[in-house]
Amino acid sequence: MVMGGSDQLPCHHKMVIGEITRSHQLVAKLRSLVLTSPPTSEWRPELANNLFEEVLESYKVSVSMLLRPCSCFAEASEVNCSKGSLAVEEGTMNAEDQPERMDIGYAHVSRKEPLSTASTTTTLHLDGHQWRMSGKKKTSNGDIPREEQKSWTIVTPAPHFDGHQWRKYGEKHISNSEFPRNYYRCSHFKEQGCHATKTIQQKEGNDEPPKFIVTYKMHHTCKSMTPIYSLFLESTTQSAPIISFAPGNTPQNKQTETYEDEKDFKRHDHIISSSNVPMLIDLNLSIESK
DNA sequence: CTCATTTGACCACC
DNA sequence: GGTGGTCAAATGAG
Structure with a gap:
């Protein structure tokens, strides 16, 4: 940092x-x-x-x-803060939104461009994730257009470790894209009416381990989230301190496994999206100790 | 038998 | 009309 x-x-x-x-x-x-x-x-x-x-x-x-x-x-x-011109988006999760859980994946601060138009924000790489947030432009009938629904995107080698349980409901081949896009919604969609969804798509290229573009839509309203602090951030420096509180079987271990084929990957995909997710904290920070 | 995933069809948006 | 998102019946795993 x-x-x-x-x-x-x-x-x-x-x-x-x-x-x-x-x-x-x-x-x-x-x-x-x-x-x-x-x-x-x-x-x-x-x-x-x-x-x-x-x-x-x-x-x-x-x-x-x-x-x-x-x-x-x-x-x-929406207020300028210091010289960074930082703005907290309306609807951004804060401590009051999610008092019982520490789900860092949902913390979102974005940098507003000067004189930005209605809905565009650029990304501030505050935490190792790449963030994007769309605005609230509405259609003529009052609905928020699909494109403009509140969403945020991260790029991560571990797309499943966000502390929530998801159920896959669709898969789609995307034009000009090598990999299909998978659609998930919160497992508590039915019993608790939680409308959180996410899509996962493998990033193009030969990244090792493969990286996934995860786009979340809607915040969770369900209450039964596993109390995990799943801070899996992309490490960019060798010196980044890594703390893993699970001996073996960490998400990282899971994700760095190589998969024989797509089926094999999907089996792991199923396993690691279950609630029994071990704890991992992987902070991408460079701290000078004096 | 139950529940999660798969997959083709349908629909909304651009 | 093309593309992406969702639905729901079929299928499979446990």
């Missing part, structure tokens, strides 16, 4: 950076503990557990800060 001088950052970003730096230090302590103390130490499990708790709490706080618009956003629904 390369950013300018800290005085150019929105105030809550400075707090987040501070919190993440603390997390980094805690992880360093944890590493030191694991590598240097004898496995038989009586105090080792308890101390390790305490450190883990602190790290988890610290990340939780960081994410909460990111989800909550800073005070300089609060004056209006």
